[in-house]
Amino acid sequence: MLSMLRRGVIYLIIVSTLAANFSRFFIFAGFELNRNYIAANLCENIDEPWMHCEGKCYLEKKIKQTQESEKSDEHQSQKNLFQEAAINNSSLIKFQNQLLHIINTPYPPGGLAQFNGTLFRPPQLS
Template sequence: MALRMTAFLLIPLILGVSLSRMVVFTGFQLNKNFIASKLCENRDKAWMHCEGKCYLAKKMKEVEEKERKQDRETQKHLVQDSFTPEMFFVFFGNKLTATFDTPYYGRISSGHHADLFQPPQV
């Protein structure tokens, strides 16, 4: 059961990683003129020939950080799932609460000297 859950978690994540980068790049290519003229940080510096690549780099970095966060969450869930059993039973039987007959019933012997159990004097 845990292996199926792991597989169902990992397959969309693996596909999502490659698809998210492709979606960002495709969106950049389709809107390249708009991004270069309106959203580019270096649009005033024509000699840099940025043409919106700064915007693309920023978006790719955001996607990469999001992927890292998802990877950490996935790893955390996988560790929790692997160390947590599906059903966790704690059974305290009657043996733990039963009383046992021992030969140590009765009083403490009075053969001990009271001097031994006093704190030392300075």
């Protein structure tokens, strides 16, 4: 039963991947099968017979819609992948808020005043 379910899921994934990749082919095949109906009823240039459009305007419009939807789907999937990567990587960072060792280093009396003043003189302008 479980292997049958896996096989069904695999077939579903393969079919959906192929359908996404061959969407233009399916649009063109649908256009060719319904060419007479599209030319008679859905053509935008039906009032201009000298253009010999015969429904090609409808085909171009459908292909353009498909390209735009694929582009927006691709953009959305990239955004989702980025969000998933950001969420997954944030769990790898762990901060430890623990003080390990304190080092007491006493400064000699007059500690910083012992430096020679000739070292820290600004350059002279000539």
